Amino acid sequence: MERLVRPLSLGRTDDEPPSAKPSFELVNVAKSYGSVKAVDNVSLTIYGGEFVALLGPSGSGKTTILMMVAGFTPLTSGDLRIAGKSMVGVSPENRDIGVVFQNYALFSHLRVEQNVSFPLEMRRVPKDQAIQRVAAALDLVGLKGMGRRYPHELSGGQQQRVALARAVVFRPKLLLMDEPLGALDKQLRHQMQHELRNLHRELAATILYVTHDQQEALTMADRVAVMRGGRIDQIDPPERLYREPVNRFVAGFIGDCNYVNVTALERNGQSWQVDVQGFRGSVPATAGNPEKGSAPVLAVRPHQIRLGVAEAAEGLAGRVADRMFLGEAVDYVVNLASGERIVARLNAAEGTRQFDRQSDVKVSWSWAEARIL
Amino acid sequence: MKRKQVLLVLVALPAAFVAVVYFLPILNLFATVESWTAYREILADAFVWEILGNTFLFAAKVTFAALAIGYPIAALASSSGGRLGRVILLCATLPLWTSLLARSYAWLAVLDRRGFLNTVLSFLHITDTPLELSHTTFAALVSSVYIMLPMMVLSLYAQMHSIDLNVVQAARTLGASRLQAFIRIYLPLSVPGVVSGSLLVFILSLGFFVTPALLGGPQDRTFSMLIAQQIDRLGDFQAAAVLSILLLLATSAFLLIFGRVVGFEQFVGRSSSSHVPQSRGLAAVVARAIAPVEHLLRIFGRREFWIATVIALVALVSLPYVVLLPMSLSGGEYLQFPPDGISLRWYAALVTDQRWVSAATMSLTIAVGAALISTAVGLAAAMGLRELSGAAGRVLLVLLMLPAMIPTMIYSIASYFAAVQAGLLGTRVSLVLAHAALAVPFVVIICSTALGGIKASIEQAAQSLGAHRFTRFYRITLPLILPSVLTSALVAFQTSFDEVVVALFLSGVQTRTLPKLMWQASTMEVSPIIPAASIAVLVVVIVVAGMLMGLSRLQRMAR
Secondary structure, three states, X not given: OOOOOOOOOXXXXXXXXOOXXXXXXXXXXXXXXXXEEEEEEEEEEEEOOOEEEXXXXXXXXXHHHHHHHHOOOOOOEEEEEEOOEEOOOOOHHHOOEEEEOOOOOOOOOOOHHHHHHHHHHHOOOOHHHHHHHHHHHHHXXXXXXXXXXXXXXXXXXXXXXXXHHHHHOOOOOEEEEEOOOOOOOHHHHHHHHHHHHHHHHHHOOOEEEEEOOHHHHHHHOOEEEEEEOOEEEEEEOHHHHHHOOOOHHHHHHOOOOEEEEOOEEEEXXXXXXXXXXXXXXXXXXXXXXXXXOOOOEEEEOHHHEEEEEOOOOOOEEEEEEEEEEOOOEEEEEEEEOOOOXXXXXXXXXXXXXXXXXXXXXXXXXXXXXXXXX | OOHHHHHHHHHHHHHHXXXXXXXXXHHHHHHHOOOHHHHHHHHOOHHHHHHHHHHHHHHHHHHHHHHHHHHHHHHHHHHHOHHHHHHHHHHHHHHHHOOHHHHHHHHHHHHOOOOHHHHHHHHOOOOOOOOOOOOOHHHHHHHHHHHHHHHHHHHHHHHHOOOOHHHHHHHHHOOOOHHHHHHHHHHHHHHHHHXXXXXXXXXXXXXXXXXXXXXXXXXXXXXXXXXXXXHHOOOOHHHHHHHHHHHHHHHHHHHHHHHHHOOHHHHHOOOOOOOOOOOHHHHHHHHHHHHHHHHHHHHHHOHHHHHHHHHHHHHHHHHHHHHHHHHHOEOOOOOOOOOOOEOOHHHHHHHHOHHHHXXXXXXXXXXXXXXXXXXXXXXXHHHHHHHOOHHHHHHHHHHHHHHHHOOHHHHHHHHHHHHHHHOOOOOHHHHHHHHHHHHHHHHHHHHHHHHHOOOXXXXXXXXXXXXXXXXXXXXXHHHHHHHHHHHHHHHHHHHHHXXXXXXXXXXXXXXXXXXXXXXXXXXXXXXXXXXXXXXXXXXXXXXXXXXXXXXXXXXXXXX
């Protein structure tokens, strides 16, 4: 155990890379299949001990990137470096990268401990040492005493842990995970998310994690790269991604978002002066810029919307079209006078004012949290 | 080792093996024909064309009957799922695992003058004098259909298994009766399986030799029998070569159709490039035509009816085996049912008669050799096929599959000529090599299917954990497909142990195999020693199968 656990990573804030030393770099990486660009000129740096999630819908190129990093898919162009050393042309078995596959890819004919000791055997680790490290790895993932079992004798969650133990036991320079929690049910998935975070901290491992589940990416990653059409649209820590999306795609992919047409818009130094049908305010200018070719809109998250009685002084007049109870919150669908539709997410706690369907309301929002996209 | 070198070993070696051992002798047939006169004489012979026509007609009849019997069996097996489905499929395909000669003799035991059927009929006073059932077209047809049934059922099952039964249920909720849903929905969806199964059975039936020769009458002469006759009785090598070429060309036409319509990829469990239209229009016409009388046909829509039918068919399939055993225990001189007293004298004769003992030993030696070679070659080819994509892969696959699809008689004649020229006639080497070539397709099919079942991520995982190519193979891939490798070795063993057509010409007095001796004995004496030998062959195959299964279980326990 003593060598499996490396010293804890440096203290870090969310906005700063955890260490100045890049552990892993993608430099202008591209992959084309005929005329189709699966990955289009992607550059990405992951620092030692960092947990980066690649988030995107299916077909966005995230799995292609993972397979290129693992060495199973050759690059069309670009470079791929681990600790400054180019990995182009290095075969997967010589890359020293741990991979946790989507369906675990356990060796069904080998016992759990044989699965985990496999990479150590490949590296000719002396047997007594290997036994210790296997035990430590199984202990780490909470599978103490399960080593003699065969994979099919374990539950889905346990198989997941075996795959994890197998991928970390040889202390790879980089750990790749391809939707590792996709096959688990919701509760187990949440539990594993916590465990993966703990494991990441304990091992100070550098992790590239592929997922299409935004909640998973936000919960676990130090930084999230949002992918679309083979490109990275934005890479930032989860909070910044959520608060300052660079475009409508990112805003919509990370949580829900309302887009409101603006009547007038004026840039005023570090902020925008916005007029939405007479409701005026000042919005901070962030990295996000109005998309080319489409009219700028005001992006407001549902929970930033406030609903007031129709007589309220500020805001836009609207009528409640629907009301959906979500447990801790209530979603109101409100039709504005302009015909636009707004979703407001209000706290469902007792004492919060509730509105009935067809009742007239005033819609407003806090301008400081809204964004122009 | 670089990927290219590995590919070279995995692809070039098997390709070279089938090319030299199988295709070179066949091409050599063309060189054997000395003049165009030989072609002209044969092509001008009306008798040759008549036999060719008969052969096609016979193959068509076998195909049609196998389809009619196989369809309900496959449909029930695939729609039942679970244990019932597996049992039905196992029963229907069990004959695949037993000797072709034994299967043919079993039908002789059922249909002969003093056989099972005549005994039962006269016991029930249905007939006074025994019916002449054996050595008739009927007998040839029944036993041939029986032999082709497993192929048909497996082809149909493969397609039917992929039909989502929800669509049939959807049709029912939309107002279709059971029968209408079957005709409008299930039947059209199963058409690709019908086409591939029928084409496969038809092509294989074009080469029929053993079964019609044993059970048919003089009018049931097939083209393969005509070819054999040229050498056997007439010693006319030229005619034999020309006739073989003619049959080869005729078969090639259907192989081309098969390749285009069905695709050889289906043998190795790849998504085949099936171009079969799903005759929706025809189904609609049929459904409309039967609509007025549908209430009369209601029985066909009942599951119980089909279960009963399939049980009856399965019983029929097992009948020959049931009959074979008592007949082999006969104390009398003749093949008859019920046997004339019970004794083990024919089994005793098998193990004491020097002819039978040495033939059995020879067969075992050759079968083991052929199994070893073909398993090594076929496994390498299966690995190579997986790495090879595109046109090269397709060509290699076709080359590897053809030895199982081209009529064996053609190869028998071809290998005979080649062995004469190479000075290997009557040697063990020539038989081992020829049998190995015939077995390679089955090894490729079984191993490829097993390899296809391994998820790419399993081997990628091994690779990312640091395992190199060879380590991956013997630590991960081979253990995972070991049961299939052993199965393919068994099938190869059986292919050789049961093979008579090639052995007929290629083996000499010193290298006579068991099937060849059985064949020769049957043309002289139809005594209970034949069923006894058939049972013995069955037992050997079962014992070898048991040993291999035990071996793979031991292996698993040792891990």
